[in-house]
Amino acid sequence: MLTKTITRLDVPGPKARALLARDRAVVSHAYGRVADFVMDHGRGTEVFDVDGNRYLDFMAGIAVNATGHSHPQVVRAIQEQAEKFIHISSDYYHENWVRLSEKLDEIAPFEEQATVFLANSGTEAVEAAIKLARYHTGRTQFLGFMGGFHGRTLGSLGFTASKAVQRRGFMPIQGVTHVPYPYAYRPLLAMQPSDEDYGETVVNYIEKVVFKSLVAPEDVAGILIEPIQGEGGYVVPPPSFFPLLRELCNRHGILLIVDEVQTGVARTGKWWAIEHWGVEPDIICTAKGIASGVPLGGMIARQSVSTWPTSAHGNTYGGNPLARASLATLDVLENGGSPTPLCKATI
Numbered sequence: 001m002l003t004k005t006i007t008r009l010d011v012p013g014p015k016a017r018a019l020l021a022r023d024r025a026v027v028s029h030a031y032g033r034v035a036d037f038v039m040d041h042g043r044g045t046e047v048f049d050v051d052g053n054r055y056l057d058f059m060a061g062i063a064v065n066a067t068g069h070s071h072p073q074v075v076r077a078i079q080e081q082a083e084k085f086i087h088i089s090s091d092y093y094h095e096n097w098v099r100l101s102e103k104l105d106e107i108a109p110f111e112e113q114a115t116v117f118l119a120n121s122g123t124e125a126v127e128a129a130i131k132l133a134r135y136h137t138g139r140t141q142f143l144g145f146m147g148g149f150h151g152r153t154l155g156s157l158g159f160t161a162s163k164a165v166q167r168r169g170f171m172p173i174q175g176v177t178h179v180p181y182p183y184a185y186r187p188l189l190a191m192q193p194s195d196e197d198y199g200e201t202v203v204n205y206i207e208k209v210v211f212k213s214l215v216a217p218e219d220v221a222g223i224l225i226e227p228i229q230g231e232g233g234y235v236v237p238p239p240s241f242f243p244l245l246r247e248l249c250n251r252h253g254i255l256l257i258v259d260e261v262q263t264g265v266a267r268t269g270k271w272w273a274i275e276h277w278g279v280e281p282d283i284i285c286t287a288k289g290i291a292s293g294v295p296l297g298g299m300i301a302r303q304s305v306s307t308w309p310t311s312a313h314g315n316t317y318g319g320n321p322l323a324r325a326s327l328a329t330l331d332v333l334e335n336g337g338s339p340t341p342l343c344k345a346t347i
């Protein structure tokens with residue numbers, strides 16, 4: 001129970017102001033900050049700045065802090081692993097890498113076995129999906145969605161279409177045709193009289209307009225989509241959309257790639273948001289909440305899609321031993337875990 005609350009609201013306070021000045025001198029201006037909050041520490045849902053101001057954290061690191069700040073099980077997993085070893089390059093093997101991949105296979109919404117490629121971030125998971133889709137299909141083109149966010153490296157940036165500033169100056173980025181997201185309340189397309197709902201309108205538009213006049217379906221390797229659009233405004237597609245999109249992909253041999261970097265890891269009540277539509281994707285991209293803040297991403301692909309050969313892709317930190325934080329995170333989400341104790345200062 002909270003009996004004492006720190007109420008000083010000198011924001012940014014003197015220590016924060018001093019750090020902001022140092023930050024401005026040396027940290028890249030490319031970062032877009034949203035507030036002059038200088039973190040000191042956090043616990044569960046609370047964060048404290050360097051001047052002792054206390055906040056409730058509604059940001060959760062943009063969907064990263066799946067277990068709150070410094071959940072004891074996650075901290076313990078990191079500490080125990082760090083004492084054993086922090087790094088062994090992905091040229092070798094270790095147990096946590098296999099255990100996490102097994103766990104992701106277990107929770108992947110695939111009928112068949114999953115294969116897992118671990119990375120360091122969401123954008124890297126998306127890059128892996130782009131490369132695998134190209135390799136597997138032998139095709140070069142993709143469809144993306146207006147309002148989508150998939151990362152900022154050049155492959156994923158080709159799909160990101162949420163803020164022009166993120167693309168401006170980095171063109172040309174080729175190979176992605178953008179279509180409207182099925183946002184029924186702000187439709188970019190006129191509904192046809194025959195369509196049941198706006199989800200059907202968008203799929204018909206892809207089939208009848210995009211595939212006829214812009215890009216041939218035989219050239220399309222994959223359709224990359226957020227099951228619920230995040231940066232685009234937390235948009236939930238109508239019920240018909242994903243089943244129809246899946247059928248469209250099946251008709252043309254196109255891979256359905258879902259970017260669950262924001263929506264995954266039980267954030268919508270199921271491990272993966274796409275499960276709400278009963279649709280099986282071909283590839284899932286994950287990151288953010290999967291390891292409670294330890295940089296980790298992953299591409300989970302149906303085994304029959306994962307046809308690339310040994311050494312076709314890789315990285316230095318993939319399967320990072322601190323991935324053990326992810327096993328702890330998934331355990332807390334699945335089995336409840338013990339709640340994070342509040343900071344002493346607030347009790």
Ligand SMILES: Cc1ncc(COP(=O)(O)O)c(C=O)c1O
Pocket residue numbers: 062120121122123124126149150151152226230231259260261262287288
């Ligand atoms: C849906 C989605 N995909 C990909 C990314 C990129 O992830 P990262 O910032 O870890 O590269 C984000 C990040 O916000 C995201 O929301």
